[in-house]
Amino acid sequence: MECESCNQSDCGSCSQSPEQKAQAEQIKNLKNFLDGVKHKLVVMSGKGGVGKSTVAVNIALELSKQGYKVGLLDVDLHGPSVAGMLGLVGFPLNSIGKKIVPYQYNENLKAVTVQGLLEDPDSALIWRGPLKIGVIKQFMSDVDWGPLDYLIIDCPPGTGDEPLTIAQEIKDAKAIVVTTPQKVALADVRKSINFCNQLSMKVLGIVENMSGFVCPNCNTVHNIFKTGGGEKLAEEFKLPLLGKLPIDPQIVDSEDDGDPLKNLSDHTRKALTDLTKKVIEYTI
């Protein structure tokens, strides 16, 4: 049958409603974007406050410093921290034509966070599942990311709509699971790993954060939250331990100041470099 709009037989698209056309365009754009990203890594944790955003931001920065093209996508829609950690609060995201222009943090690192869409940085997003799913898809299909070596996705804690959308939309995504060493945090991380297993998302490895405190006065290591929990978990699930990051008060200060790499101790810098080396080793 000939289409009344374009006069071609069985064109299949002119007969679509505007909503169907927009949906088809989004699916096409999402596929094009994902095809242009070599490695997709989702940073997850079972609990909030264990350092998931810290790990996501620092891995993204380290990779970009090593010359990789990196996109950092914050899908922690109710508690976005990436903008604060990178000093981007108060700068709205712009768009050109139909595409959102990501923040260009340095030559190789682009970032997108919902914070860039909020007029008041302190306003709370009161969104249900379908709205959140739509925004996450748009952050991939409607952003001018360009080709990337790594897409690092900072997810909210737990196993809700956000990680579920990512796992369903990005079939080759791999998870980096962040934990602190104590038992209570580890119990929640088991849930994250089981979530990945259920959704057939490969786990790249585990990061043990807040693993020991190096006293700046006496240089002795104090294991405030115990140590080795991440290691045990890695053994239990036969997963690689990608690294251990110490508790470093400078991490808090530099992230609060929006300048993550400022004044970190040599010990922390080395831990971050070693962690990123492992990420590269296991992805390339």
Ligand code: ADP
């Ligand atoms: P999450 O994303 O899991 O909620 P964040 O990365 O936002 O956790 O970290 C929560 C708080 O803990 C932030 O203030 C951050 O600066 C701090 N923090 C994270 N990792 C460390 C660390 N290794 N040493 C000291 N402070 C840390």
